[in-house]
Structure formats: structure tokens, C-alpha cells
Amino acid sequence: MARIPKDIIDQIYHTADILEVVGDYVPLKRNGQNYWACCPFHNEKSPSFSVAPAKGFYKCFGCGKSGNVVNFVMDVEGSSYPEALRALAKKYGISIPEEEERTPEEQLRQNERDSQYIVSNWAKDHYHRLLQNTDEGMGVGYAYLKERGLNLGTIQTFELGYSLDQWDDLLKAAEKAGHQLKYLEKTGLVVQRQDDQGQDTGRRYDRFRGRVMFPIHNVSGRVVGFGARTLKRDDKMAKYLNSPESDIYHKSDVLYGLFQARQAIRHEELCYLVEGYLDVLSLHQGGIKNVVASSGTSLTEGQIRLIKRYTDNVTVLYDGDAAGIKASLRGIDLLLEGGLNVRVVLFPDGDDPDSYIRKVGDQRFADYVENQSQDFIAFKTTLVAREASADPIKKAEAIREVLQSIAKVPDGLKRQVFLQQTAVTFGFDEQVIITEYNKLLKTPAAGRSNTPPTTPTPAPASRPADSPSALAAANPRPLTPEEEIEMAMYGVTHGSEEEASQLAGPTAGLAELAAPLDVLTQCEQAVLRLLVLYGPHEVQPEVSVAHYLLSQLDGTPLQNPLYARLWAECREAFLQGQLPDLRLLAHHEDAAIRSLLADFATERYDLSPNWRIKDIYVPTELNLIQLACDNAILRLNKCHVQRERQQCLTQLQDNQLDSNEQLNVLLRYNELTKLDGQLAQMLGTVVARNS
Ligand SMILES: [Zn+2]
Incomplete structure (x- = not known):
């Protein structure tokens, strides 16, 4: 897709009102500076979803989703970045002059794709008409769907249709409607007739004949292909026939029913995965609307990414036969790998979800699925x-x-x-x-x-209770009031390097839970956060926060690659005379950076209630910006010193050095210890050290 010009993107960001956009999906209530609602991304009864209109960000304190107005549209609609921009542009009447931006080839390609969408949509309408307006459609197609228990509502929702049992019905109708043959061919609706040598005879015929038609929609609801079931009893004929891959139809990136299911999946925080079209239709009709099918193909990574846009929870509904289960185990491993929580439900022998719901009815089916679902690993x-x-x-x-x-x-x-x-x-x-x-x-x-x-170790319960790492994880040292204030002001989580390294060492599995970021990363985050949030403010007359931080830390490159990238970009911009601007940075092209910025901008620094009760004056971060900068710089330096000191210690303990080297390392070690003490003093924290 053609790029949207930078100035138009800026215009979209400046025009789009986050309150208005979010308000289209959930009712917002003002409380203080922010607006609150029940989160549109997870199920909840009391609001933990907040919008900060001044900053243009939203954040849910329940599920952690956060971002700017474009992220919101991406999340809620499951759309890509350019799709979201286009949707907002449309809402606010901003026109995107993309034609001039495109090369002739790009224009041609876009026109080709558009034409294929148009012809697919037209064919869908044509098949849908035939189903209800012809004797054959009613007598064969509609009769079959009725026999399968599907009602008119379901047929309309999924736009089901019927293709007449003729060689050229679609061909003729398309010609009459003025559609070009080449698009019918490209979408696979019409097939070349070849002679014995495989040469094109110039004749064409309809691919789908005498079949019930299941249109396949992409996430934005456009028809990209068809699944088709024959109603003839002919063993030589494939029961199901699908559209071939085309410019608009990539089997591995489409899930049948997702367009109709996406809202329900998000609302239920769960996606049911079934195998066939009819499973989707029957369950949807039975009130289970959060259901999709991989339709014929084994599950692909693209399909899993698609599910993950809406939920982390998948329940796979299986036909009851053992061979089928064995065959799909691998697909399920792929779901696990995608970070999804996977549960499975088995149906009694011989039943699939479709036949079972028709047998026992909607309510008993829903109960069955709920009671019988088990965790996949336990099941396997x-x-x-x-x-x-x-x-x-x-x-x-x-x-x-x-x-x-x-x-x-x-x-x-x-x-x-x-x-x-x-x-x-x-x-x-x-x-x-x-x-x-x-x-x-x-x-x-x-x-x-x-x-x-990471290598797991026995669970915490099986470790001796007095081991240091178990204690560090279970009972973090209570914070002193000073530390509480400090945390509130600088957003740095407390914990010494030693504590952190103990956690990150042999008990990495546990550490993932107890220490989400190591100390160095935390310190780097703190300086970066100050840079992007307060860059243009002054620490001293004529010296901006950006200037101060960038010059003070010029010799201290950030280790975290993401932070380092953003830091370098800010530095580059600063050298060209620009100060960091959160509003501009908010539409950074890198999603990881956008998400990081959203976290910076929306993080709450909630002070301990004690401080409010005692009515102690707590200065805001901006009041004390120089102190905050100094503190963050010192902490980062201290962290580097401690790391190097630890390395020296390890070298000394390893006993691999000759006496000369040993002396040098020892000298450096003492130097670093002294430096560490000085930094601690400058930080105003007293560090008792026994080493
Ligand atoms: Zn939420």
C-alpha cells in the first residue's frame, strides 16, 4: 500500500480527538484530569480504562493495553497502522493524496487488487441471489442448509450462496455486468480450459458449479475467496473446493468467520477454534459467536497472529477421533509458541461441534464446552x-x-x-x-x-525457605518513606544490584515474575523517560533537560537496544536543533517505541496513602526536574560501576589470572568500590556493605 505522506499523518494526529474516538466505542466519564470507562479490551465491571486527553494517551490498568489514538483504533478494530490512519482520516474528512505518491506500477497493482475485491464481492452477491431466487438454489442449496438446521439470519450474516450446476452461469452474468474476464480468472472464479498438451484453448468455464457457497471474508469484511461444498453424491468429486491463492486471498492469513466473530472474541476474551465452515455457522447460530475455523488448512503462524490481535485465549474444539487429535497436536504447539493459552474440548466419538450442538441443543452444548475444556498440556x-x-x-x-x-x-x-x-x-x-x-x-x-x-528450577515451595533468593522474592524489604517518595518521583523500582542478580541468576523462572526489569534496564528507562517527557523543560536557565541529559550521559551508551535507538534518535534531532516532542514521537513508525512512549506518558505514580493522610507536601516531578535528572544520571552511573565491580570480583574469584593481572584487577576493584561509595553519597542514600 502506498505510504501516507508525513504531513498528512501529522494532520491526522493533530485532528483526531482521542476522547471522541474512544467515545465511539465506550462511554467515558470524567474523573479529575482523566476520563474513565470499562475497558473495551477486557471484561470488567468497574472502570480501569483511562484516557488522558491532554497527553493524547489511553491506558487500561486492568489489562495493560495502552497507546495513542491510532493505537486505539488498531487495537479495537484489529487493523494495521496504515489502516488505522486511513480510518481516522476518513472520520475527520482528511483526504490522503496517495495517487500522486505512487509509482505507476504501484497504482496498477492497487487497481488490480481493487478490481479483484470488486469482482469477488459481485460474485458473492450473485451466488447469494441464486440461493434464494432460483428453483435450483432453493431446492438444492437452501434445502441443504435448512436440513443442517441453519436459519435465514445465519445465511444472511455469513452471506451464504449457491452456484448453479452449469458451466458458464457466472461467466455470462459477469459479462453482462461488465466485469473483465481477467479478474474472474485471477480470483479463480473462472478457469481456463486446456487441451491435452496443457495449452490454453481460449475457452473458459466456472470453477464452482452446483455447490453451496461460503464466502470467506478478511478482517475488514471484504470477500477474498470462497469455500464451496458439493451436494452431489459423487465419490470422484471433492466434497469441498476452495478458491485458489490470489493477490487478495492468502489462505494462511485468513480465518473463516473472524470478521463476524471479532467483537465477540474480544468481549469474551476467548476464541473457539473449529475445523469446518458448518461448525462455525452452527455455533454462531447457537449463540456462541466467538468462533472461527482454520478451514481446511492446518493452522499457520499468520492465523495465530490474527487471533492474537483479539485475545490470548484459544479453546480448540475437536472431533472425537484419536487420529484427528494426533494430527492436530502439532498445530497446537504452534499456538503455544505464539504465547496463547490453549485449552481443548473433545467431543464424544463420532461427533463434531456441528453435529453435537444440533444433537443436544445450544444450552447443553455451552455447558459441555465449559465443563469439558481442559488445559492443553494437561490434556496431551x-x-x-x-x-x-x-x-x-x-x-x-x-x-x-x-x-x-x-x-x-x-x-x-x-x-x-x-x-x-x-x-x-x-x-x-x-x-x-x-x-x-x-x-x-x-x-x-x-x-x-x-x-x-530459561532453565527452570524446582518451584519456590520446594526450595529451603531461608535461601536468599526465596526470601528476596517472597518478602521484598519494606520501603522507607524516603524511598517511597523517591519511587513516586523517579519511577525507579527499588532493589539493589545484588538482589537483582540473585534473582536473575539461578532462579530465572521465578525472576521473570519478581523482577520484570533488571536494575540497569530500569536505570536506563528512567533517563530515557525524563528525556522524552521533559526534554524541552529547563533544568537551569538556557539549559534544557534534553541538553543536560544528553551531555551528561554522552559517554554512557544505553545497553537496551530499544532504548538506545530512541536515545540516538533524540540525540540526532537535538543536534539539529529539535527538542523531543512527545506528540510527534507518538506516531513513531516503530510499534515497540510507540508502546514504550505510551507507557511513559500514562504511568501512574501513585503515592502511598500515608503521605496523603499526613498531608506532607510532595513536590511534583517537574518542580524538581534538576534533582530528578541528577538522580537518574547518578543511578545509571552507579549501576555501571557496580556491574564492572562485580565483573572484577568474578575474575578474582575464578583464579585464572597471573599475579600481574590479579593486581591490576584488584586495583580497579578498589577504585570502583570507592567510586560506588561516592556515588551512593551523592545520591544521599546510605549503603551498608559487608563485602
Ligand atoms: Zn483492559
Whole structure:
């Protein structure tokens, strides 16, 4: 798609009113400076979704979704960045002069795609008319749908249709309606007739004949292809025939029913995944509207990304036969890898979701799904454990299969729970399972593709209660009042480097929960946050926050790649005379940076209620901006000093140095210890150190 010109993007951001846009979806109530509503992204009874109109950001304190007006449209509509911009431009009557921006080839391609959308939409209408307005459509197509229990409402919602059992019905109708043959061919609605040598004979015929037509919509509701079921009893004929891949139809990026299901998926915070068109239709009609089908293909990464736009929770509804289950286990691993929470429901032998809901009725079906759904890993464990039964070799193989699924789960804490469950199901000691799991991780094929899973250790409960890491995680030291204020002002979470490294060391699984960011990252975040939020403000007359931070930290590059990128961009802009402007940065092209900025802008620094009760004057961050900057700079420097000091210590303990090297390291170590003490003093915090 053509790029939207920069000045138009600016115009969209400046015109779009976040209150107005959000207000189209949820009713907002003012409370203080912000507006509140029940979150449109997760189910809740009391409002934790806030909009800060002055900053142009929203944030949900329940589910954590946050961003600017464009992010909101992306999230709520499940659209891409340019799609969201276009939607806002349309709402505010801003025209996008894209034709001039495009090369002739791009224009041509866009026209080609548009033409394919148009012809697909026309064909959908044509098939839909035939279903209800012809004897054949009524007698064959409609009769079949009625027999399957589908009512007119469902037929309309999903725009079902029927193709006449003729070679050229669509061809003729298309010609009459003025559609070009080439688009009928490109979308696969019409097929070339070839001779014995595979040469085009110049003749054409309809692909779909005598079939019930299921239009396939993309997320924005445009028809991109068709699924078609024959009603003839002919073994040589495929029961289902689908549109081929085309410029507008990529099987692996489409889920059948998602367009009709997306609001319900978001509202229920759950997506049911079924196999066939009729499963989707029957469940939707039965009141279960949050249902989609992968329709024929095995699940793809593209489809999983699509689901993830709306929810993290998927329940897979299976036909009851064992072969089918075995075949789909791999697809489910893909769901786990995508970070989704996966549950499964099995239907009694011989039933699929469609036949079962017709057999037992809507309410009993809903109850069944709710009561029978079980966590996928637990389900797989039971399944393979039962198969392996008493055979020790099979059992070892079965455990490895389960562990392979567990390795796909990105969340460390969840992995631990699953490992515990596996130990229980197979009747092994947990440590045995963990050893086996760690062995498995060393074979490259098992792990997840990008980040290797952290090595889990026994759950906290099985560790001696007085071990330091267990204590650090379970009972964080209570904060002193000074620290509370400091935290409130600087947004830096407390915890010494030592505590953090203990957590990040042997108990990484636990640390993911207890210390979401390491100390260095926190310190880097603090300086970056000040830079983008307060860049143009002055610390001293004629010296801006941006100037101050950038010059003070010129020799201290940020380690976190995302932070470093944003820092470098701000620095570059500053050197060209521009100060950071949150409003402009808000439409950064990088989604990770946009999300980071949203967090900076909307984070609440809630002071302990004690401070309000005692009526102690708490200066705002801006009142004390120089102090805040100094504090953040010192902390970051201190963090680097401590890290290097720790490295020296490790080198000394390793005993690998010759005496000369040893002396040098020792000198550096002492130097750093002194520096650390000085920095601590400057920070005004007293550090008691026994090392
Ligand atoms: Zn929420």
C-alpha cells in the first residue's frame, strides 16, 4: 500500500480527538484530569480504562493495553497502522493524496487488487441471489442448509450462496455486468480450459458449479475467496473446493468467520477454534459467536497472529477421533509458541461441534464446552501417558513429547507449573522431569525459534525457605518513606544490584515474575523517560533537560537496544536543533517505541496513602526536574560501576589470572568500590556493605 505522506499523518494526529474516538466505542466519564470507562479490551465491571486527553494517551490498568489514538483504533478494530490512519482520516474528512505518491506500477497493482475485491464481492452477491431466487438454489442449496438446521439470519450474516450446476452461469452474468474476464480468472472464479498438451484453448468455464457457497471474508469484511461444498453424491468429486491463492486471498492469513466473530472474541476474551465452515455457522447460530475455523488448512503462524490481535485465549474444539487429535497436536504447539493459552474440548466419538450442538441443543452444548475444556498440556500429558501405559520406553518417549510442547510456552512461570503437572501425571519426581527437560533444551530443534527458554528450577515451595533468593522474592524489604517518595518521583523500582542478580541468576523462572526489569534496564528507562517527557523543560536557565541529559550521559551508551535507538534518535534531532516532542514521537513508525512512549506518558505514580493522610507536601516531578535528572544520571552511573565491580570480583574469584593481572584487577576493584561509595553519597542514600 502506498505510504501516507508525513504531513498528512501529522494532520491526522493533530485532528483526531482521542476522547471522541474512544467515545465511539465506550462511554467515558470524567474523573479529575482523566476520563474513565470499562475497558473495551477486557471484561470488567468497574472502570480501569483511562484516557488522558491532554497527553493524547489511553491506558487500561486492568489489562495493560495502552497507546495513542491510532493505537486505539488498531487495537479495537484489529487493523494495521496504515489502516488505522486511513480510518481516522476518513472520520475527520482528511483526504490522503496517495495517487500522486505512487509509482505507476504501484497504482496498477492497487487497481488490480481493487478490481479483484470488486469482482469477488459481485460474485458473492450473485451466488447469494441464486440461493434464494432460483428453483435450483432453493431446492438444492437452501434445502441443504435448512436440513443442517441453519436459519435465514445465519445465511444472511455469513452471506451464504449457491452456484448453479452449469458451466458458464457466472461467466455470462459477469459479462453482462461488465466485469473483465481477467479478474474472474485471477480470483479463480473462472478457469481456463486446456487441451491435452496443457495449452490454453481460449475457452473458459466456472470453477464452482452446483455447490453451496461460503464466502470467506478478511478482517475488514471484504470477500477474498470462497469455500464451496458439493451436494452431489459423487465419490470422484471433492466434497469441498476452495478458491485458489490470489493477490487478495492468502489462505494462511485468513480465518473463516473472524470478521463476524471479532467483537465477540474480544468481549469474551476467548476464541473457539473449529475445523469446518458448518461448525462455525452452527455455533454462531447457537449463540456462541466467538468462533472461527482454520478451514481446511492446518493452522499457520499468520492465523495465530490474527487471533492474537483479539485475545490470548484459544479453546480448540475437536472431533472425537484419536487420529484427528494426533494430527492436530502439532498445530497446537504452534499456538503455544505464539504465547496463547490453549485449552481443548473433545467431543464424544463420532461427533463434531456441528453435529453435537444440533444433537443436544445450544444450552447443553455451552455447558459441555465449559465443563469439558481442559488445559492443553494437561490434556496431551494424559493422552500420551495413557498410550504409553506400562512400557518404559514408550513412557520416556511420551514424556519427551510433552516436554517439547512445554518448551514452546514463552512464559517461565507457566512452564514451571506445567512441569510440575507432568511430574504428577507420570508419577515421577519433579527433579527428574526438570533434568529431562534441560537435556531436551540442549537439542536445538526443541526450543522456541527466537529466545531460548530459561532453565527452570524446582518451584519456590520446594526450595529451603531461608535461601536468599526465596526470601528476596517472597518478602521484598519494606520501603522507607524516603524511598517511597523517591519511587513516586523517579519511577525507579527499588532493589539493589545484588538482589537483582540473585534473582536473575539461578532462579530465572521465578525472576521473570519478581523482577520484570533488571536494575540497569530500569536505570536506563528512567533517563530515557525524563528525556522524552521533559526534554524541552529547563533544568537551569538556557539549559534544557534534553541538553543536560544528553551531555551528561554522552559517554554512557544505553545497553537496551530499544532504548538506545530512541536515545540516538533524540540525540540526532537535538543536534539539529529539535527538542523531543512527545506528540510527534507518538506516531513513531516503530510499534515497540510507540508502546514504550505510551507507557511513559500514562504511568501512574501513585503515592502511598500515608503521605496523603499526613498531608506532607510532595513536590511534583517537574518542580524538581534538576534533582530528578541528577538522580537518574547518578543511578545509571552507579549501576555501571557496580556491574564492572562485580565483573572484577568474578575474575578474582575464578583464579585464572597471573599475579600481574590479579593486581591490576584488584586495583580497579578498589577504585570502583570507592567510586560506588561516592556515588551512593551523592545520591544521599546510605549503603551498608559487608563485602
Ligand atoms: Zn483492559
